[in-house]
Amino acid sequence: MMATSTFSMDGMLAQLEADTRTRLLEGAQRVALPAGRVVFRAGDACQGLPLVLSGVIRVQMTGASGNSIVLYRIGEQDVCTLSVGCLMAARGYRAEAVVEEAAEVLILPLALFEELMAASPKFRREMMAAYGRRLDDLMLLVEEVAFxxxxxxxxxxxxxxxxxxxxxxxxxxxxxxxxxxxxxxxxxxxxxxxxxxxxxxxxxxxxxxxxxx
Amino acid sequence: MMATSTFSMDGMLAQLEADTRTRLLEGAQRVALPAGRVVFRAGDACQGLPLVLSGVIRVQMTGASGNSIVLYRIGEQDVCTLSVGCLMAARGYRAEAVVEEAAEVLILPLALFEELMAASPKFRREMMAAYGRRLDDLMLLVEEVAFxxxxxxxxxxxxxxxxxxxxxxxxxxxxxxxxxxxxxxxxxxxxxxxxxxxxxxxxxxxxxxxxxx
DNA sequence: ACCCCCTGTGTGACTTTATCACTGATACGC
DNA sequence: GCGTATCAGTGATAAAGTCACACAGGGGGT
The missing domain is CATH 1.10.10.10 (Winged helix-like DNA-binding domain superfamily/Winged helix DNA-binding domain)
Structure with a gap:
């Protein structure tokens, strides 16, 4: 949980202003998740915004028939945008997330998320970019599945x-x-x-x- | 184009701080779009962030086979989140948008969008909420189409x-x-x-x- | 070693959906 | 009233989803 921890140089953390990064690293909870661990299920409440430091988390959805489909994956230095919606609207998740490769994750409490959104242009930019990627992933998926x-x-x-x-x-x-x-x-x-x-x-x-x- | 224009009381504009709203209304370009007008096509560059004041805009996607599917609709006081990604990544749209009911739209230039994101907690909240709705719409759609x-x-x-x-x-x-x-x-x-x-x-x-x- | 059992795979039969190729029906302009 | 464009109906066939069940592989226990 040290602000001096190493992290990849091309990821989102490296893009941030130094003080923003420090604030983020000291304010967030750091957890290690073994492969196979279920991070959240459909309907679960959201605890905070997960930011993946390493490893891969798979986000998938299960239909009424019991069939599932993989929606997208959250990789290194990516955030779980889905959680933002759940956090802010205080409603449950619609999908489920499973750790695919053992992961280290930072959990940002809502207050810290809002603080960083207010303070850091680069944090804002990274968040919007993450949302854009997810939207893109899902649009591509809709096209695949439909056509x-x-x-x-x-x-x-x-x-x-x-x-x-x-x-x-x-x-x-x-x-x-x-x-x-x-x-x-x-x-x-x-x-x-x-x-x-x-x-x-x-x-x-x-x-x-x-x-x- | 007056900051004194009327707008619905339950929409996003009403949620904003008064000075944010004023700044938004004076800094954005206001356009009227007749029903049937194509707002953007797949591949088009993005001019600014559209905020719908009235009317409905339909966002759809066309597959290689020529088939189309409606992804979602942008209604009163909703923003086109898709445009944020296109603006910030400076890449083309992946979908197309058509005016379904004649609409009045504010176009926020990128600079104004970033200014408001920096200045207004309520604007930020509305933007994140809009993103959340879109993500939700698309996830629901994936489930429908797939299962x-x-x-x-x-x-x-x-x-x-x-x-x-x-x-x-x-x-x-x-x-x-x-x-x-x-x-x-x-x-x-x-x-x-x-x-x-x-x-x-x-x-x-x-x-x-x-x-x- | 043997058997059991769980998980994974193969396949037939049938239904639903997609695609292709037409035909027929309706409205509208001239 | 006639030509024309758009919209709807339908058969044939292929792709995909569902249901039911047989069988195979491999690890654990005795």
């Missing part, structure tokens, strides 16, 4: 992991990435295997021919 | 217009509201007509039995 074919989207997803030849993921988890059903993913993958483009194992996809993006 | 059945969604849409017994809309426009194809809407509506729940005319849906929500 693109599942086989295309699956190939895109595989292409994003292009460098790894072996991907460790279950069909169920992949279905949740794409917001579809496990059976659909199984069938599409099987077809790719028939075409010789991947080999499948239990919880494993081996990419034989890299997917272009 | 809900089209017949349900159509009935919900009709239920929202519940009080009017006659709705003037083409199947094409309704398909764009829901992000589906015109034929799908035609078939679903025809089925509702067979069930005696609506009567159909050219560009007209007459609700016989109101839809519950």
């Amino acid at each position: 693109r074919r599942m086989d295309d989207r699956l190939e895109d997803w595989l292409a994003l992991r292009g460098s790894d030849t072996v991907i460790d993921i279950t069909h169920q988890a992949l279905a949740e990435e794409l917001g579809t059903a496990r059976e659909v993913v199984s069938r599409l993958l099987k077809e790719l295997e028939r075409q010789g483009r991947v080999s499948l194992g239990r919880g494993r996809i081996e990419v034989r021919v890299p997917f272009a993006r | 809900r059945r089209m017949d349900d969604r159509l009935e919900d849409w009709l239920a929202l217009r519940g009080s009017d017994t006659v709705i003037d809309i083409t199947h094409q426009a309704l398909a764009e509201e829901l992000g589906t194809a015109r034929e799908v809407v035609s078939r679903l509506l025809k089925e509702l007509e067979r069930q005696g729940r609506v009567s159909l005319g050219r560009g007209r849906i007459e609700v016989r039995v109101p839809f519950a929500r």
Whole structure:
């Protein structure tokens, strides 16, 4: 919890004025979250604004049918914009968040958030930028889900992991990435295997021919 | 263009400190937009932050296939959060906006926006709240599109217009509201007509039995 | 080693939605 | 009244989602 802690030089903390950063680091609570930890669930009240120092947090949503879809991820030196709305409107979350890679997170109390918003142009700028990214992520997602074919989207997803030849993921988890059903993913993958483009194992996809993006 | 102009008492302008409101009204450009006017298209650069005084602006997105979906609407005393991201990142819009009901809009230049963000806690609060609403709208939309059945969604849409017994809309426009194809809407509506729940005319849906929500 | 059991995968049957290709119907201008 | 543009209806087919169930792999316990 020292203001002298190290942090990456290209992230949002490095962008801030020195005194703003100091104030932030001393006023926020620092917590370590192990992989798999559920940060919040749909309906939970919000405790403060999380700022991810390291690791990755996945934000996803579950429909009435029980199906889930991954909305976006919060990476290094990114904030959980969703929390701002929950904090200010004092209502519950609509989505849930799970730690994907063990993370260190700063939790800014509402008062500190408002203090920094008032005091620091750079903090304001970073907050607005974070909101912009989230809005963008979600708009892209809406377009994908509404208009693109599942086989295309699956190939895109595989292409994003292009460098790894072996991907460790279950069909169920992949279905949740794409917001579809496990059976659909199984069938599409099987077809790719028939075409010789991947080999499948239990919880494993081996990419034989890299997917272009 | 007078700071003494009338505005609704429950909207965001009424929430602001008096001097902030004055500064806003005198620093912003006021424009009248007729129904049907395209405010911006995908790829357009952003001129300033629009704040809707009256009327309604629809924000929608068009996929590669040519299909469109309505993302959300900007109503009275709401701001176009999308523009903030475009302004600050100086990149183009990803969606398009069309005036649905003739609107009066204030355009805040970037400098004025930043000035007000620095000076006014209430302006900041309203901006964050607007962002929160948009994020919420989009998350709800993702869930709808990803998981809900089209017949349900159509009935919900009709239920929202519940009080009017006659709705003037083409199947094409309704398909764009829901992000589906015109034929799908035609078939679903025809089925509702067979069930005696609506009567159909050219560009007209007459609700016989109101839809519950 | 063997079996059990949990989790993950494969697949058929069927429904819903999307797409394509048309045809037919309605309103409106000239 | 006629031509034309827009709107709506519909069959055929493909893609995706749902339901039900069989089977496979792998780790833990005895």
